[in-house]
Amino acid sequence: MTDLLIAVVSAFWLGILTSISPCPLATNIAAISYVGRKVTSTSKVFLTGLLYTVGRMVVYTVLGVVLIYSILSAPQLSFFLQTNINKFLGPILIIVGMILIEIIRINFSGFGISKKIQGRIDAMGMGGALLLGALFALSFCPVSAALFFGSLIPIAVKFQSPVIVPSAYGAATGLPVLVFAMFLTAGIHRVAQIHEKLVRVELWTRRITGIIFIVVGIYYSLIYIFGLFA
Numbered sequence: 319m320t321d322l323l324i325a326v327v328s329a330f331w332l333g334i335l336t337s338i339s340p341c342p343l344a345t346n347i348a349a350i351s352y353v354g355r356k357v358t359s360t361s362k363v364f365l366t367g368l369l370y371t372v373g374r375m376v377v378y379t380v381l382g383v384v385l386i387y388s389i390l391s392a393p394q395l396s397f398f399l400q401t402n403i404n405k406f407l408g409p410i411l412i413i414v415g416m417i418l419i420e421i422i423r424i425n426f427s428g429f430g431i432s433k434k435i436q437g438r439i440d441a442m443g444m445g446g447a448l449l450l451g452a453l454f455a456l457s458f459c460p461v462s463a464a465l466f467f468g469s470l471i472p473i474a475v476k477f478q479s480p481v482i483v484p485s486a487y488g489a490a491t492g493l494p495v496l497v498f499a500m501f502l503t504a505g506i507h508r509v510a511q512i513h514e515k516l517v518r519v520e521l522w523t524r525r526i527t528g529i530i531f532i533v534v535g536i537y538y539s540l541i542y543i544f545g546l547f548a
Contacts, residue, residue: 324405325477326486327425333490338519341459346370346495366447367499371492373451375485382484386474393531403476411535414468416527417460451492462491465537469531473478 336342390396399406416422442449458466466487474483540546 322479322482325473325479325483328473329470329483329486330490331527332470333487334493336462336465336487337491337494339459339461339524342454342462342473342491343494345454345457346435346492346498362444363499364496366444367492367496369444370447370451370495370499371489373448373453374492375451376489377455378488378491379453379481381466382471382474382487383480385471386478386480388435388524389475390478390480403472404538406475407472408535408537408539408543410468410472411531411538413454413535414464415528415531415535417464417468418524418531421479423460455488455491 337346389399413422470484470487472481475481
């Protein structure tokens, strides 16, 4: 139970870090502003944000289940990973950490949403937030891709948690949206101010997390690859 709790907390933190990264944060704000711009009731705005978060959570959970069950269902691959996952985690954490502090730069962007799809989402009202959350969850940015595929999936495999760990990550990626949804009733100007503050916080949070990843990755490599401190 303790190990699973650590995995869930780690996944939740990775989700928070993903959600306040510039690209996912921008799509989160744009999505809620777009879907909720015609909603005047505070409760409905919150429900819109909740549906958007659920949409993201469902996508990440499904991806996690498919990837992790595929790995664990192959006996030889599963046994190999279970016995060697700590050896892989070291280099993986180092690489992800280097991406987070931008020593390694990856340039690619997720897909956009056509005007036709935007029109259909708009016509769905609050229900469109669920679909929009799912669509934006699939539009991986370098940071979110590194955190999801490079950190979350190995953690989920290590603790054999194909549902709970990805779900915690997915829920955390949409958590700030619930806060922003409440501020929509106060006007876009207020949301923009909070966005600017979160961008500054994200920069240092990402750097600190990246440094921690590198340090832990080096520690894992020294122990499980080179056999030091054993």
